[in-house]
Amino acid sequence: MYHYWAVKHERTNLVRSLERQKRIADRNIEFGWNTSLAFAVRDCEDDLSDFLRLSRHEMAEGYYFSPMLEPKPCASGEGHVIFQSDLAAGSERNDKFKCVISDGGSKDHALVVFHHWYARNRYSSFAKFFASRGITVVEATLPYHFERGSDDFSEESFFNANVGQTLHAFRQAVLDGRKVVRWLKSEGYRKVSVVGMCLGGTVAGLIAAEEAEVDNAVLIVSPGSPADLIWTSETMQLLRGRIDLHLSRNDLREAWALIDLEARASRLGRFATNFMLVFGKHDTVVPIYSANRFISEFKRSGYSPRVRWLDCGHSSISVQPYGMIAAWEVLRFLRDKRPLSGVPDDIHDWVDDQVVSFAEGVPFTDRYTETTNRYLARNERRLGR
Helix, strand or coil, X not given: CHHHHHHHHHHHHHHHHHHHHHHCHHHCCCCECCHHHHHCCCCXXXXXXXXXXXXXXXXXXCCCCCCCXXXXXXXXXXXXXXXXXXXXXXXXXXXXXXEEEECCCCCCEEEEEECCCCCCCCCHHHHXXXXXXXXXXXXXXXXXXXXXXXXXXXXXXXXXXXXXXXXXXXXXXXXXXXXXXXXXXXCCCCEEEEEEECHHHHHHHHHHHHCCCCCXXXXXXXXXXXXXXXXXXXXXXXXXXXXXCCCCHHHHHHHCHHHCCCCCHHHHCCCCCEEEEEEECCCXXXXXXXXXXXXXXXXXXXXXXXXXXXXXXXXXXXXXXXXHHHHHHHHHHHCCCCCCCCHHHHHHXXXXXXXXXXXXXXXXXXXXXXXXXXXXXXXXXXXCC
């Protein structure tokens, strides 16, 4: 039954995404190179050859995501801090970013959260879950989202058909994330972990590949290759249509090698960072074959991440019981405990026994979430882990 609701949630979100793309068709960013913006150089040509030349140079040098400014907030208030971005994008609104903080009550562990592309709400329930268990949560803001956007279409500037602009936006996101991690360490936190959803997970992975201060990284339904995401995802077909007239899939993979976790797999295990990958078995955005290729590239680098498969899709990982199961799995990973074996298989029948009812089209209730939470806590005690 819960799988049925997950599938329905997936289809609803797919339709909404396609309708949104049609509504903003006149605002879409068309294909372009913008090589000078991507690599901060003037003497270059806007073509594939020069773009790949500069990309390969940056890959070899390894300084593309190196910090430029001190990790200090430029402003702070109750429950938040504001930073100046290391990388300017030409917009004063976008070049500062806000981090919402949920205090866990200790300096033992901090978790930096990166939301998904086109997020409309922050992950407040997720933050409260971890904060109530002693982990301080810092919700970062990706470029062109929330306060960093100028209108309802600003998020398009983060991931689009302009190859150089997308690369620049990801670079800004990674530099912002590294700044937050280093600031938390300077504030005395013993451990700092990063977690991200979808493209936010790609950003989290890139940060973990570059920042030695990251202790753990969790990537939830995240693509190993942004280029493959465009080619395989149902929701990305209009974006693909603006690119594949000019570039092949392999050309785009190479052009975006700097933000491709599969291409940078050898760097993911170079620090003592623990990785966890969470995927949905029915995900059509990051399908199983793409996820398995990412896992294989990861292992080929000599490091085996913890991998968890949930019986859901992409966006439905946020609905119950999958959202709560994922949260508990992440918590156990951060606490260096083994996964909750068998939970995804037996939790649904157990919750049914609690006579939790809901009507068609109505979201799962708070009572359902609480019931799931109690079951997982009981399971943890029963297993003695």
